[in-house]
Amino acid sequence: MICRHCRTDFEAADSIGSGFTLCQDCWEHDCSRQWWALVALLGNVEEPTVMTEHDVPRIYDPDGENPKDRIGQTKPALHLIPPAAEVLEAVVMGLGARKYGPFNWRSAKVRATVYIAAAKRHLAQWLDGESNDAESGVSHLAHARACLGILLDAQATGNMVDDRPPPGVATTLITQHTGTPPMIQELGQR
The missing domain is CATH 1.20.58 (Methane Monooxygenase Hydroxylase; Chain G, domain 1)
Known part of the structure; x- marks a missing residue:
């Protein structure tokens, strides 16, 4: 089969019976993320045939970057709201x-x-x-x-x-008066 995203040949290794014909190897494209999302969604974690030994390194690579991180880091960082x-x-x-x-x-x-x-x-x-x-x-x-x-x-x-x-001149006035009189600081010290 030909991957519709990366155009490489691949075998339809469909261990979960989804009928999904997407490349499982091109992490640069959404197709493998979709496939693994289906594995997580449809797969039975109790069933050892869902994933084989050769699948594990692609899921957990201590030296690699999680593909979700690459995408997640481009989105708004909602965790920064106190x-x-x-x-x-x-x-x-x-x-x-x-x-x-x-x-x-x-x-x-x-x-x-x-x-x-x-x-x-x-x-x-x-x-x-x-x-x-x-x-x-x-x-x-x-x-x-x-x-x-x-x-x-x-x-x-x-x-x-x-x-x-x-529209008024608020931005202009703020710019004009930014960094001016230290008098304001003196007022606060009294």
Whole structure:
């Protein structure tokens, strides 16, 4: 048989009876990953005939790279999100789900400025020394994350009403005033 991906000849070594005719040797292509996924899915781990001795080195090669690693490293690194932030945001999202319904912003479009204003209020309260929201008892920072998470999801799913004002000069002003007066540092030392 000819592999439809790498175009090499191979024997249909189908030890699991899947009828799959894909090359088991070209790790550079999806075809062998699909074949091994079928082995894992359809194979009976108690049955020793599922894999032969010559299959084992391809599955575990201490000097080789796991093919999943090569693909996985190109995807967003979700493990970098701090668990504490994720857990506290989930608590706030749960409170919102009870109050307004889960994923309510996907059922009816939401205005961007409503969520930006709410996030800024929570950040202002946190910055002014109030760590937790008086109503929920959960961190204002978690509430701000929830607001921004909803807004990101609404934007990604096309459920955001973009009611931002016309573009301004915030980026220009930030650039102009970056690295300027050490006076701000002096104010903090008083």
